[in-house]
Amino acid sequence: MVTDIIETRGLTRSYGEICALKPLDLLVPEGEWLSVMGHSGSGKSTLLNLLGGLDRPSGGSLQLGGEDLMALSEDGLARFRREFVGIIFQQHHLVPYLTALENVMMAQYFHSVPDEAEACSVLERVGLGQRLKNRPGELSGGEQQRVCIARAIINSPKLLLGDEPTGNLDHQNTGMVMELLKELRSEQRFTIILVTHNREVAAWGDRIISLDDGVLVREERTRR
Amino acid sequence: MHRWRWLMHIVLKSLAYRQGRSLLLLGVLAMAASLVTSLGIVSSAMGLRVAEEVRKYGANLVVLPAAARIEVGSGGLDFGTITEPAYLPQDALLRVVGNEGVTEYSLHLRGHLKAGALEMPAEGVDFAVIRRLYPWWQLQGGWPGADEAVIGIDLAARLKLKAGDRIRAAGTAGAREFRVAGVVSTGGEEDKLLFIPLARMQEALGVGSSVSQARLLAQTGGVTLEQRAARLQGLLPGSVVREVRQVARTSEGLLKKVQLLMALVTAVVLIAAASSVASTMSMTVLERGKEIGLLKAMGATRLGVLLLFCGEAVVLGLTGGGVGYLLGSGIARFVMKTVFMVSAGIDLRFAGLSCAVSLCLALLGSAGPMMSVFRLDPVRSLRGE
Numbered sequence: 001m002v003t004d005i006i007e008t009r010g011l012t013r014s015y016g017e018i019c020a021l022k023p024l025d026l027l028v029p030e031g032e033w034l035s036v037m038g039h040s041g042s043g044k045s046t047l048l049n050l051l052g053g054l055d056r057p058s059g060g061s062l063q064l065g066g067e068d069l070m071a072l073s074e075d076g077l078a079r080f081r082r083e084f085v086g087i088i089f090q091q092h093h094l095v096p097y098l099t100a101l102e103n104v105m106m107a108q109y110f111h112s113v114p115d116e117a118e119a120c121s122v123l124e125r126v127g128l129g130q131r132l133k134n135r136p137g138e139l140s141g142g143e144q145q146r147v148c149i150a151r152a153i154i155n156s157p158k159l160l161l162g163d164e165p166t167g168n169l170d171h172q173n174t175g176m177v178m179e180l181l182k183e184l185r186s187e188q189r190f191t192i193i194l195v196t197h198n199r200e201v202a203a204w205g206d207r208i209i210s211l212d213d214g215v216l217v218r219e220e221r222t223r224r
Numbered sequence: 225m226h227r228w229r230w231l232m233h234i235v236l237k238s239l240a241y242r243q244g245r246s247l248l249l250l251g252v253l254a255m256a257a258s259l260v261t262s263l264g265i266v267s268s269a270m271g272l273r274v275a276e277e278v279r280k281y282g283a284n285l286v287v288l289p290a291a292a293r294i295e296v297g298s299g300g301l302d303f304g305t306i307t308e309p310a311y312l313p314q315d316a317l318l319r320v321v322g323n324e325g326v327t328e329y330s331l332h333l334r335g336h337l338k339a340g341a342l343e344m345p346a347e348g349v350d351f352a353v354i355r356r357l358y359p360w361w362q363l364q365g366g367w368p369g370a371d372e373a374v375i376g377i378d379l380a381a382r383l384k385l386k387a388g389d390r391i392r393a394a395g396t397a398g399a400r401e402f403r404v405a406g407v408v409s410t411g412g413e414e415d416k417l418l419f420i421p422l423a424r425m426q427e428a429l430g431v432g433s434s435v436s437q438a439r440l441l442a443q444t445g446g447v448t449l450e451q452r453a454a455r456l457q458g459l460l461p462g463s464v465v466r467e468v469r470q471v472a473r474t475s476e477g478l479l480k481k482v483q484l485l486m487a488l489v490t491a492v493v494l495i496a497a498a499s500s501v502a503s504t505m506s507m508t509v510l511e512r513g514k515e516i517g518l519l520k521a522m523g524a525t526r527l528g529v530l531l532l533f534c535g536e537a538v539v540l541g542l543t544g545g546g547v548g549y550l551l552g553s554g555i556a557r558f559v560m561k562t563v564f565m566v567s568a569g570i571d572l573r574f575a576g577l578s579c580a581v582s583l584c585l586a587l588l589g590s591a592g593p594m595m596s597v598f599r600l601d602p603v604r605s606l607r608g609e
Contacts, residue, residue: 054521054603075525082523093518093606097241098234105230110524114230151522 257548348425397430501589517605545579
């Protein structure tokens with residue numbers, strides 16, 4: 001029986017008088033790939049930040065992997081992020097003075113202990129075995145995004161969050177990254193929540209939900 | 225890889241990446257630490273140097289017997305106070321001065337001897353000590369050997385004596401003949417005295433191993449001369465310990481003023497350095513907002529991020545301290561050589577002081593910016609807000 005890894009009830013997020021996310025009820029089964037679509041300002045990144053424990057809701061309830069995120073302290077949220085979640089950013093956000101290998105090891109350091117051999121094998125898995133010692137500035141956009149993916153999965157998270165992970169990539173690199181995510185998901189069985197405004201990218205998921213002005217306006221199953 | 229080794233690796237890479245700013249911080253810390261080191265070394269050496277200069281003036285403490293004082297009166301009449309000669313036991317004096325920061329001492333026994341029918345003031349001393357402790361004594365002739373004497377220039381004129389002559393001096397307990405080895409001229413009371421070896425004076429007066437006065441050269445490091453005198457007096461019952469005030473007090477006062485000035489200059493420089501570190505670190509934190517947000521997004525606790533910044537401050541602080549010590553030692557050596565004409569040795573205590581000052585500056589200067597690291601929100605930081 002598949003259990004729900006994410007369960008939100010009336011989840012809201014307001015910034016002063018602006019309501020970025022209106023009461024949202026959402027269930028995500030374990031292992032599902034959910035794509036979240038919407039225009040700029042639709043609330044999709046706000047939802048992702050809440051699911052990743054980067055931000056706190058203004059109201060409602062938020063259960064992730066059986067844990068009530070509303071009840072966690074700052075340090076509790078930090079523990080949740082390092083043990084439960086891997087995040088892929090649109091801007092990559094790699095540490096500029098560290099090599100690809102060290103960027104991945106940094107995530108290990110905050111999780112447990114830096115392990116060079118394990119970090120190397122993950123980078124090889126994402127096709128960067130020859131670029132271990134290169135700094136982000138010496139890598140292409142697609143390569144930087146693959147380092148970001150390696151960093152996100154190095155601690156075997158249960159939930160992988162992607163905030164427009166292909167937003168800065170060309171068509172070819174987008175295809176490569178999405179194919180890689182699909183392979184990794186089948187190997188590691190993590191749940192993926194991927195925010196995008198690109199329907200083609202969203203279609204890689206099992207289910208697509210669309211947000212508009214902070215409201216869930218559509219939900220559809222893909223053919224995959 | 226061990227977590228601490230990894231932390232150090234990241235800290236060094238981060239500092240190397242921002243080498244311009246790191247060098248600037250290092251320069252500020254090294255400058256402040258070098259100032260503390262150089263002023264510390266100079267100040268400490270100055271104390272020793274002044275003590276050395278004071279030493280040239282002779283003793284800075286005098287121990288006298290607390291003479292028996294008797295109030296004399298009858299009925300409603302007060303005839304005043306009479307005092308009797310009193311002595312200090314030589315053995316007790318020697319036991320005490322050996323343990324109380326006294327680097328030099330001279331024992332004196334004052335009394336009156338007769339040369340024929342003429343009574344003259346005389347003093348028993350150890351000539352070897354006098355020669356060392358009172359270098360300003362100008363002597364015509366030479367320093368005396370055993371059973372030889374030195375005569376003050378005024379007394380020599382009165383007795384019509386010169387170096388090489390002989391004098392027979394008699395006390396209450398015996399008489400002895402001395403050869404006058406030299407005639408002393410100091411411009412002080414010494415010019416009116418006959419000086420003979422201490423043991424001979426004790427025999428002549430029949431007072432055993434007693435003295436009437438001890439002059440001490442006491443170190444003042446750590447305590448004031450007044451405190452030293454009070455302590456000695458407590459250890460020598462029946463005695464009065466007085467300061468030879470003029471020289472010692474002036475030297476101490478001057479030294480304290482110079483050291484206060486140095487401390488003020490150092491404090492101003494340290495405050496300026498701390499402000500400089502604080503502003504540079506604030507800029508660094510602002511620039512690294514996204515990086516901090518990323519680390520928090522990866523699951524770093526606030527303390528975990530703080531540890532990285534503290535690590536950078538510690539590395540900069542200790543390196544700045546080390547460089548500052550070397551620089552400061554060099555400056556101190558130069559100052560000591562050109563101003564005080566002496567060479568300063570290597571004092572490793574100041575290496576610790578230099579590192580401690582630099583480390584405190586780096587941590588204090590970083591405290592404010594680090595607090596803002598503590599409060600940074602990961603979402604807003606990643607957005608670059």
